[in-house]
Amino acid sequence: MFWTAWVTLAALAVYIWMIVNVGRARQRYQVPAPQTEGPQEFMSVMRVQMNTVEQLIIFLPALWLCAWFLGDRYAAAGGVVWILGRVIYARAYYRNPADRELGFGLTAAASFALMAGAVVGLLTLP
Numbered sequence: 001m002f003w004t005a006w007v008t009l010a011a012l013a014v015y016i017w018m019i020v021n022v023g024r025a026r027q028r029y030q031v032p033a034p035q036t037e038g039p040q041e042f043m044s045v046m047r048v049q050m051n052t053v054e055q056l057i058i059f060l061p062a063l064w065l066c067a068w069f070l071g072d073r074y075a076a077a078g079g080v081v082w083i084l085g086r087v088i089y090a091r092a093y094y095r096n097p098a099d100r101e102l103g104f105g106l107t108a109a110a111s112f113a114l115m116a117g118a119v120v121g122l123l124t125l126p
Contacts, residue, residue, distance in 0.1 A: 004067035007079030008060065014086055015056065018049040021090075044097055048090045055086070055107055062114035069121025075114060082110035 025031070025045040031038035036046060059082055067075035089103025 001064075001067050001072050003072050003076030004063060004079065007076045007083070008063065011056070011059065011063075011079060011083050011086075014083055015049075015052055018045075018052055018090060021045050021094075022049050044093050047097070048093045052086055052090075055082075055111070058111050059107075059114070062111055062118060065118035066114040066121065068118075069125070070117040071121070074117050078110050078114040078117065081113075082107055085110055 022045055025042045026033065029039050029042040031042050037043065038046075059079075063075050063079050063082075066078060085103050085106025085108075087103070089100050089107060092099040092103055
């Protein structure tokens with residue numbers, strides 16, 4: 001599970017990057033904690049972070065189930081696609097929320113592929 005562990009750490013690093021972006025946006029747009037509403041620019045940064053935490057709930061179990069039942073390299077490959085999807089999603093959403101489809105699609109496809117990989121692995125168990 002070597003590669004899956006590295007991908008997990010990379011995914012968490014991307015999430016931390018998003019948390020830091022929320023902190024910076026709070027300062028820039030003067031939105032004190034615990035407020036979660038502010039200007040559109042702040043709301044975009046906040047929504048990226050919240051959507052990513054929602055996606056992590058699906059991604060992490062799917063990643064590790066795929067690694068365990070199908071294989072480390074398959075899971076890691078799907079994880080890399082998920083990470084790229086999240087970065088593309090964030091960068092697009094920060095500019096214009098309407099442009100988030102590609103990143104969201106990559107993220108969703110990777111999560112579904114990881115779940116499918118886990119199912120395939122389970123179905124082929126001896």
